[in-house]
Amino acid sequence: MSISTEPQASPPGASTRGRPSRQVGDRVFAGFATGAGILILLMLAGVAAFLLAEGFPAIVAPAEDVPGGQGFVAFAWPLLFGTLLAATIALVVATPFAVGVALFISHFAPRRLASGLGYLMDLLAAIPSLVYGLWGVTVLAPATVPSARWLADNLGFIPLFAGPASTTGRTMLVAGLVLAVMILPIISAVSREVFLQTPRLHEEAALALGATRWEMIRMAVLPFGRSGIISGAMLGLGRALGETIAVALILSGLGIITFNLISGQNSLTIAANIALDFPESSGLAINALIASGLVLFLVTFLVNAFARYIINRRSEFSGAN
Amino acid sequence: MAKSIEVRDLNIYYGAFRAVEGVTMSIRPAQVTALIGPSGCGKSTFLRSINRMHEVIPGAYVEGSLTLNGNDLYAPGTDPVSVRRQVGMVFQRPNPFPTMSIYDNVVAGYKLNSRKASKTVTDELVERSLRGANLWNEVKDRLDKPGAGLSGGQQQRLCIARAIAVQPDVLLMDEPCSALDPISTLAIEDLINELKTEYTIVIVTHNMQQAARVSDYTGFFNIEGTGKPGKLVEMDETKTIFSQPREKATEDYVSGRFG
Numbered sequence: 001m002s003i004s005t006e007p008q009a010s011p012p013g014a015s016t017r018g019r020p021s022r023q024v025g026d027r028v029f030a031g032f033a034t035g036a037g038i039l040i041l042l043m044l045a046g047v048a049a050f051l052l053a054e055g056f057p058a059i060v061a062p063a064e065d066v067p068g069g070q071g072f073v074a075f076a077w078p079l080l081f082g083t084l085l086a087a088t089i090a091l092v093v094a095t096p097f098a099v100g101v102a103l104f105i106s107h108f109a110p111r112r113l114a115s116g117l118g119y120l121m122d123l124l125a126a127i128p129s130l131v132y133g134l135w136g137v138t139v140l141a142p143a144t145v146p147s148a149r150w151l152a153d154n155l156g157f158i159p160l161f162a163g164p165a166s167t168t169g170r171t172m173l174v175a176g177l178v179l180a181v182m183i184l185p186i187i188s189a190v191s192r193e194v195f196l197q198t199p200r201l202h203e204e205a206a207l208a209l210g211a212t213r214w215e216m217i218r219m220a221v222l223p224f225g226r227s228g229i230i231s232g233a234m235l236g237l238g239r240a241l242g243e244t245i246a247v248a249l250i251l252s253g254l255g256i257i258t259f260n261l262i263s264g265q266n267s268l269t270i271a272a273n274i275a276l277d278f279p280e281s282s283g284l285a286i287n288a289l290i291a292s293g294l295v296l297f298l299v300t301f302l303v304n305a306f307a308r309y310i311i312n313r314r315s316e317f318s319g320a321n
Numbered sequence: 322m323a324k325s326i327e328v329r330d331l332n333i334y335y336g337a338f339r340a341v342e343g344v345t346m347s348i349r350p351a352q353v354t355a356l357i358g359p360s361g362c363g364k365s366t367f368l369r370s371i372n373r374m375h376e377v378i379p380g381a382y383v384e385g386s387l388t389l390n391g392n393d394l395y396a397p398g399t400d401p402v403s404v405r406r407q408v409g410m411v412f413q414r415p416n417p418f419p420t421m422s423i424y425d426n427v428v429a430g431y432k433l434n435s436r437k438a439s440k441t442v443t444d445e446l447v448e449r450s451l452r453g454a455n456l457w458n459e460v461k462d463r464l465d466k467p468g469a470g471l472s473g474g475q476q477q478r479l480c481i482a483r484a485i486a487v488q489p490d491v492l493l494m495d496e497p498c499s500a501l502d503p504i505s506t507l508a509i510e511d512l513i514n515e516l517k518t519e520y521t522i523v524i525v526t527h528n529m530q531q532a533a534r535v536s537d538y539t540g541f542f543n544i545e546g547t548g549k550p551g552k553l554v555e556m557d558e559t560k561t562i563f564s565q566p567r568e569k570a571t572e573d574y575v576s577g578r579f580g
Contacts, residue, residue: 201416205480208374209430209487210406219429223420 048297055291058284067277067285068255076292078255082172082267083296086247087240089176089261090183095233097180098187105188106195107217118192125185133246136178141169141250148173148262159259166264173261175250175269179243183236190235194228195221227311234307241271241300248272270296323351323521324390324407324490326371331385332550333363333370335378340366342550344385346540353513353522355532355559358542358574363551367542368493368525372408373401389490406434409489413496415476417468417483424464426479427451430487446486454482455512474505481512485520492516494524498531510535529575533563541571 063071101121105114148171152163198221206216222229253268253276260266268276270292278289326348333341341363348354356364369375370383373394387394394404409430417426427447432438438446447464451457456478460471468479477497484492494513498506513522513535526532532539540556555568566572 199416201412201414202418204374204377204412205416205418205483206429207377208372208405208410208412209433209483210402211430211433212402215433219418223418226420 051290051294051297054287055294056287058287058291061284061287065284066288067281072288072291075255075288076270076295078257078267079253079270079273079292080295080299081257082251082253083241083269083271083299085172085259085261085267086176086179086269087237089173090179090240091233091237093177093180094184094187094236095229098184098232098236099191099229101184101188102191102195103217103221105192107213107221118189121185121188121192125189129182129243129246130249132178132182133249136174136246137170137249140178141171141174143169144171144174144177145169151262160261162260163263165262168264170250170252170264171262172251172266175247175266176261178246178250179240182243182246183240186239187229187232187236190232191225191229194225194231198224230307230311234304237303238300241269241296241303243269244271244275248275323519325350325521326491326523327386327388327391329386331367331370331383331387333366333375333383334381335375336380339550341370342552344553346553346556348521348523349538350521351517351519352537353517353524353535354538354540355536356523356525356540356542357527357529357532358551358554359544360527361547361551362542362544364525364540364542365495366551367553368495368523369410371491371493371523372405372410374405374410376401406430406487407489408491408493409484409487410493410495411477411480411484411497414500415473415480417471417476417479419467419469421468422465423460423468423471423479426468427482427486430483434487450482450486451479453485453516454478455508455515456482472505474501474508477501477505477509478512481509481516485516489520491521491523494522496525496527499527506531529563529577533559539563541566541568541574543570543574 058066059072061072063069063074066072066075068075101117105118105121109117145165145167148161148163148165148169151161152165155161156163202220202224203216206219211219247269248271251266251268251272253273254265256265256267258266274289274293277285281289328344328346328348331341331344332339344367356368358364366375370387371394375381383395389407393399394408417423418429421429424443424447427450428438428443431443431446448457448461451460456475459475460466460479468476471479477500481492481497498509501509510531513524516522517537524532524535536559538556539559539562541554541562542551543554544551555562555566555571557566562571563575566575572578
């Protein structure tokens with residue numbers, strides 16, 4: 001073969017030849033997409049700048065001026081602790097259920113039932129959090145009182161259930177459970193979509209080796225859907241961390257740190273605390289609340305970065321190639 | 322190890338649709354049987370019915386009998402899972418598990434049966450299977466790397482290694498070379514020749530030269546028209562099918578006059 005595919009040296013004055021000519025539609029779309037991307041960054045930077053500027057005075061203020069009178073760290077730490085505790089309960093409870101529901105819909109349920117159920121789960125995600133909060137405080141909280149008492153009596157040696165059990169049921173455990181119900185549909189929806197994308201080829205590979213349906217799911221579906229489960233859990237965690245009104249309805253925070261999940265004395269979460277205290281705050285107290293918002297912002301950021309790290313760590317094996 | 326398959330008046334249905342009609346054939350042990358025919362003639366469906374993989378489509382069922390050394394694979398109470406452990410399969414497109422290393426891919430099927438296998442046992446199994454699939458020398462230094470990182474031909478040999486690691490009686494191959502380049506195809510064909518000493522092999526292929534090269538017996542499937550069921554037109558020794566077939570349709574097909 002003597003045909004050369006090397007580009008020929010372009011003659012002077014014709015430097016634009018050979019450059020791919022870009023269509024108008026192409027340029028408009030590229031500009032729009034780039035603009036949207038930049039806008040997101042600007043908004044994020046704007047939020048960060050606001051939180052920093054407004055929160056900074058509280059962070060550097062003398063300890064006695066900050067609400068609580070012991071400085072910003074003493075103010076924010078119990079709130080951060082409460083936030084993380086409630087979100088952890090929610091995640092631990094919701095993730096296994098959500099994955100189970102997603103698997104049922106994607107691989108076990110008959111097709112007609114599956115689509116109906118999927119639709120129902122999506123609907124669950126759209127219920128306002130206020131409704132969940134009201135349900136939690138009026139239905140779930142009283143209903144948990146007997147079992148909380150039982151836990152305190154029989155498993156009281158575990159710090160989580162040390163008691164004394166709350167008589168109203170408005171406990172950290174109930175807050176976590178309500179959050180779990182709230183984030184369940186999110187985790188489930190994301191996982192389900194990824195499970196449905198499992199290549200048929202890999203499912204058949206497992207079946208042809210003599211795998212039962214559950215073994216096939218373990219060999220092909222779950223490894224493939226791992227990143228989806230993590231993404232869904234992180235989306236859910238994001239919602240649980242930032243959830244305001246449902247938690248504010250259930251908990252009455254005391255600014256204490258305790259792992260005791262079933263007592264009436266518990267810490268509040270950052271978002272719920274802001275919602276409860278903001279209307280009555282002024283001056284530096286407002287700055288302190290905004291600074292606690294900055295803490296929440298950073299935590300959410302870290303959680304997402306960590307999730308990315310987990311997903312990328314084994315990207316070589318992800319099946320994306 | 323290698324077992325024979327007897328098929329009597331097999332009809333295969335997908336719901337109300339009859340995909341394959343009236344197949345009767347004997348597949349001899351330790352021989353390569355090729356199934357050829359135009360697209361949609363039911364040869365892949367028939368192949369999949371041998372390890373009941375066609376049942377992954379809801380509503381699929383068969384009539385007639387299909388026995389492996391006399392054992393009815395469709396006897397009531399027979400679990401398709403146990404059938405598939407005796408009848409392995411290699412697919413059209415290489416499908417190693419992307420989330421597993423080369424090593425884990427090979428032992429994937431084996432671990433289903435014996436979960437607590439010791440490392441020495443699996444090490445030995447991996448080497449034996451990969452040697453059996455002519456892949457050992459190419460991958461022995463990177464067994465912990467993902468199987469999806471291999472070339473297409475290597476991936477297909479990895480899939481063969483995975484299939485023979487469970488020591489099946491029969492190996493089904495559904496157009497195993499159609500996604501591969503000629504060099505890789507040659508490697509697989511050589512491998513099929515070596516494997517037939519230990520396994521009964523049934524291979525579906527669109528490539529008639531391939532059928533002529535690798536198989537001892539050939540079955541020709543045909544279809545009368547769209548929506549009609551596929552049928553086995555004739556089956557004989559490969560050299561007979563390609564030189565003096567009994568049926569005119571077979572002769573037209575193998576000589577390239579249609580299809």
